[in-house]
Amino acid sequence: MIDFQNASYVKLGYWDLTDAAQALSPVLAAGEQIHLAFKGIRDSVTFTDKRVIALNVQGMTGKKKDYTTLPYSKIQAFSIETAGTLDLDSELEMWFSGLGKVKLEFNRQVDIRGVGQLLADKTL
Structure with a gap:
């Protein structure tokens, strides 16, 4: 499964x-x-x-791929954090039943509020 703890530069x-x-x-x-x-x-x-689909490309050639499905119905809670002046990334945390917390980090150009609205539409 994909490692959701992205490296700080990714x-x-x-x-x-x-x-x-x-x-x-x-x-x-x-x-x-x-x-x-x-x-x-x-x-x-x-x-x-x-659903949410996480694609993890593996190996040197990238031919091996792991597709992880995260159903909206299993999201128990989620949190968004917008980018700030010194903190240049935004974050999304989702808590899944049976999986735990999944944290994703986005670059400054991503409108994390739009992601939050989509999740609200699908989970509430």
């Missing part, structure tokens, strides 16, 4: 939805739509209308 940034759809096509359900997608150097996190 912050998630926006990922083109067309590229995300192409990369995730082997695991998307019929009719599943991507709402938001974020990518680090090789790994990514995508928010669809049904």
Whole structure:
């Protein structure tokens, strides 16, 4: 499974939805739509209308991939933290039943409030 504790230099940034759809096509359900997608150097996190998908690209060639599904129905709580003047990244923490806390760090350009709104729509 993906290591959600990103290295401090690897912050998630926006990922083109067309590229995300192409990369995730082997695991998307019929009719599943991507709402938001974020990518680090090789790994990514995508928010669809049904779930959160974490893609962990492994190995030197990147041919081995781990797709982790995090269902919205298992989110018990979540927290967003916006970027500040000195703290240049924003953060999302989600607590999953049976999994525990998942923490994601985003670069300054990401509107973390939009992520929070999507999660509120899907979980509340």
